[in-house]
Amino acid sequence: MRGSAEFWRYLLDLRYRPGDDDVTEGELRFDRTDTPEEPLRAYADPAGHVFCIFVA
Template sequence: MAEYPRMLHTVLDTTRPRELAEFYRRLLGMSYRPGDEPPADGTPDRPDWLVLRSSDGVNRLAFQQVDRLPRTTWPEHDVPMQMHVDFTVPSLAELHRQRERAESLGAELLLDRCDDPDEPLYVFADPSGHPFCVFVA
Protein backbone atom coordinates (compact mmCIF):
# COMPACT_ATOMS: atom_id res chain seq x y z
CA MET A 1 0.00 0.00 0.00
CA ALA A 2 1.36 3.42 -0.96
CA GLU A 3 1.79 5.94 1.83
CA TYR A 4 0.93 8.88 -0.43
CA PRO A 5 -1.01 9.41 -3.66
CA ARG A 6 1.14 9.73 -6.77
CA MET A 7 0.69 12.79 -8.99
CA LEU A 8 -0.41 11.68 -12.42
CA HIS A 9 -0.51 14.90 -14.44
CA THR A 10 -1.59 18.52 -14.33
CA VAL A 11 -4.88 19.27 -16.09
CA LEU A 12 -5.53 22.56 -17.85
CA ASP A 13 -9.08 23.62 -18.69
CA THR A 14 -9.50 25.00 -22.19
CA THR A 15 -12.17 25.73 -24.75
CA ARG A 16 -9.82 24.32 -27.43
CA PRO A 17 -8.04 21.15 -26.19
CA ARG A 18 -6.26 20.27 -29.44
CA GLU A 19 -4.93 23.79 -29.97
CA LEU A 20 -3.62 24.06 -26.42
CA ALA A 21 -2.16 20.53 -26.45
CA GLU A 22 -0.36 21.34 -29.71
CA PHE A 23 1.04 24.55 -28.19
CA TYR A 24 2.55 22.68 -25.22
CA ARG A 25 3.61 19.68 -27.34
CA ARG A 26 5.67 21.95 -29.53
CA LEU A 27 6.90 24.20 -26.70
CA LEU A 28 8.05 21.31 -24.49
CA GLY A 29 8.90 18.61 -27.03
CA MET A 30 6.32 16.19 -25.62
CA SER A 31 4.26 13.55 -27.39
CA TYR A 32 0.65 12.46 -27.18
CA ARG A 33 -0.51 9.51 -25.13
CA PRO A 34 -1.25 6.69 -27.60
CA GLY A 35 -4.68 7.30 -29.11
CA ASP A 36 -4.64 11.07 -28.47
CA GLU A 37 -2.70 12.03 -31.61
CA PRO A 38 -4.38 14.27 -34.21
CA PRO A 39 -6.12 12.35 -37.01
CA ALA A 40 -3.53 11.12 -39.51
CA ASP A 41 -5.62 12.27 -42.47
CA GLY A 42 -5.73 15.86 -41.17
CA THR A 43 -9.48 15.93 -40.59
CA PRO A 44 -10.56 18.28 -37.80
CA ASP A 45 -11.24 16.69 -34.45
CA ARG A 46 -12.91 17.98 -31.32
CA PRO A 47 -11.50 15.98 -28.41
CA ASP A 48 -12.70 16.76 -24.92
CA TRP A 49 -9.62 15.27 -23.20
CA LEU A 50 -5.99 14.93 -24.33
CA VAL A 51 -2.79 13.90 -22.54
CA LEU A 52 0.84 14.77 -23.28
CA ARG A 53 3.75 12.66 -22.11
CA SER A 54 7.42 13.35 -21.57
CA SER A 55 10.02 11.49 -23.63
CA ASP A 56 10.19 8.76 -20.95
CA GLY A 57 6.45 8.04 -21.34
CA VAL A 58 5.29 9.77 -18.16
CA ASN A 59 2.00 11.67 -18.34
CA ARG A 60 2.71 15.35 -17.64
CA LEU A 61 -0.10 17.58 -18.94
CA ALA A 62 -3.75 16.94 -19.76
CA PHE A 63 -6.23 19.23 -21.47
CA GLN A 64 -9.92 19.22 -20.59
CA GLN A 65 -12.73 20.74 -22.64
CA VAL A 66 -14.81 23.41 -20.89
CA ASP A 67 -17.57 25.58 -22.34
CA ARG A 68 -16.04 28.85 -21.20
CA LEU A 69 -12.85 29.95 -19.52
CA PRO A 70 -12.62 33.47 -18.07
CA ARG A 71 -9.10 34.71 -18.65
CA THR A 72 -7.05 35.78 -15.63
CA THR A 73 -6.52 39.51 -15.22
CA TRP A 74 -3.15 38.98 -13.49
CA PRO A 75 -1.29 41.01 -12.27
CA GLU A 76 -4.65 42.51 -11.28
CA HIS A 77 -6.66 40.21 -9.04
CA ASP A 78 -10.19 40.60 -10.44
CA VAL A 79 -9.83 37.13 -11.98
CA PRO A 80 -6.95 35.40 -10.17
CA MET A 81 -4.45 33.04 -11.77
CA GLN A 82 -5.52 30.17 -9.51
CA MET A 83 -2.52 28.22 -10.79
CA HIS A 84 0.43 28.53 -13.10
CA VAL A 85 3.24 26.31 -14.37
CA ASP A 86 6.96 27.09 -14.05
CA PHE A 87 9.63 25.98 -16.53
CA THR A 88 13.38 26.51 -16.21
CA VAL A 89 16.26 27.03 -18.59
CA PRO A 90 20.00 26.96 -17.78
CA SER A 91 21.10 30.38 -19.08
CA LEU A 92 20.03 33.90 -19.97
CA ALA A 93 20.74 33.20 -23.64
CA GLU A 94 18.40 30.21 -23.49
CA LEU A 95 15.78 32.32 -21.72
CA HIS A 96 15.80 34.77 -24.63
CA ARG A 97 15.66 31.91 -27.17
CA GLN A 98 12.68 30.36 -25.40
CA ARG A 99 10.88 33.71 -25.39
CA GLU A 100 11.13 33.81 -29.17
CA ARG A 101 9.92 30.19 -29.42
CA ALA A 102 7.01 30.72 -27.03
CA GLU A 103 5.81 33.84 -28.82
CA SER A 104 6.17 32.20 -32.25
CA LEU A 105 3.94 29.35 -30.99
CA GLY A 106 1.24 31.77 -29.82
CA ALA A 107 2.19 32.73 -26.25
CA GLU A 108 1.62 36.30 -25.10
CA LEU A 109 4.26 38.00 -22.97
CA LEU A 110 2.73 39.27 -19.71
CA LEU A 111 5.86 40.24 -17.79
CA ASP A 112 9.50 40.75 -18.78
CA ARG A 113 11.85 40.44 -15.84
CA CYS A 114 14.84 39.17 -17.82
CA ASP A 115 17.07 41.87 -16.31
CA ASP A 116 16.48 40.70 -12.71
CA PRO A 117 19.95 39.78 -11.41
CA ASP A 118 18.60 37.19 -8.95
CA GLU A 119 15.94 35.46 -11.03
CA PRO A 120 15.59 36.48 -14.68
CA LEU A 121 12.22 35.38 -16.02
CA TYR A 122 9.37 35.87 -18.42
CA VAL A 123 5.71 35.35 -17.62
CA PHE A 124 3.54 34.34 -20.58
CA ALA A 125 -0.08 33.48 -21.24
CA ASP A 126 -0.64 30.37 -23.33
CA PRO A 127 -3.27 30.45 -26.12
CA SER A 128 -6.05 29.72 -23.57
CA GLY A 129 -4.80 32.46 -21.23
CA HIS A 130 -3.10 30.27 -18.59
CA PRO A 131 -0.02 32.01 -17.18
CA PHE A 132 3.31 30.19 -17.20
CA CYS A 133 6.82 31.27 -16.30
CA VAL A 134 10.16 30.51 -17.88
CA PHE A 135 13.12 31.44 -15.73
CA VAL A 136 16.83 30.81 -15.35
CA ALA A 137 17.44 28.21 -12.66
Protein backbone atom coordinates in the same frame (compact mmCIF):
# COMPACT_ATOMS: atom_id res chain seq x y z
CA MET B 1 -7.17 21.35 -25.57
CA ARG B 2 -5.70 21.72 -29.03
CA GLY B 3 -4.75 25.36 -28.38
CA SER B 4 -2.73 24.45 -25.30
CA ALA B 5 -1.01 21.58 -27.10
CA GLU B 6 -0.06 23.90 -29.95
CA PHE B 7 1.28 26.48 -27.55
CA TRP B 8 3.55 23.97 -25.79
CA ARG B 9 4.75 22.56 -29.10
CA TYR B 10 5.73 26.06 -30.20
CA LEU B 11 7.32 26.95 -26.86
CA LEU B 12 9.44 23.78 -26.81
CA ASP B 13 10.44 24.33 -30.44
CA LEU B 14 8.96 21.04 -31.60
CA ARG B 15 8.43 20.66 -35.36
CA TYR B 16 5.54 19.29 -37.36
CA ARG B 17 6.20 16.56 -39.84
CA PRO B 18 5.49 17.43 -43.49
CA GLY B 19 1.71 17.47 -43.99
CA ASP B 20 0.85 18.12 -40.33
CA ASP B 21 -0.86 21.28 -39.02
CA ASP B 22 0.70 24.73 -38.65
CA VAL B 23 1.77 26.64 -35.50
CA THR B 24 -0.24 28.66 -32.95
CA GLU B 25 1.69 31.04 -30.70
CA GLY B 26 1.24 32.10 -27.08
CA GLU B 27 1.57 35.60 -25.64
CA LEU B 28 4.44 37.03 -23.59
CA ARG B 29 2.80 38.72 -20.57
CA PHE B 30 5.80 39.75 -18.48
CA ASP B 31 9.57 39.88 -19.07
CA ARG B 32 11.85 40.13 -16.07
CA THR B 33 15.02 38.70 -17.64
CA ASP B 34 17.03 41.73 -16.54
CA THR B 35 16.57 40.91 -12.81
CA PRO B 36 19.72 39.04 -11.68
CA GLU B 37 18.11 37.56 -8.52
CA GLU B 38 15.34 35.70 -10.37
CA PRO B 39 15.20 36.27 -14.13
CA LEU B 40 11.95 34.99 -15.66
CA ARG B 41 9.33 35.42 -18.35
CA ALA B 42 5.59 34.92 -17.89
CA TYR B 43 3.55 33.63 -20.83
CA ALA B 44 -0.12 32.92 -21.41
CA ASP B 45 -1.21 29.94 -23.47
CA PRO B 46 -4.10 30.35 -25.94
CA ALA B 47 -6.61 29.47 -23.19
CA GLY B 48 -5.24 32.31 -21.04
CA HIS B 49 -3.38 30.17 -18.48
CA VAL B 50 -0.31 32.05 -17.25
CA PHE B 51 2.95 30.30 -16.32
CA CYS B 52 6.56 31.33 -15.69
CA ILE B 53 9.78 30.24 -17.34
CA PHE B 54 12.94 30.89 -15.32
CA VAL B 55 15.83 32.05 -17.50
CA ALA B 56 19.40 30.95 -16.77
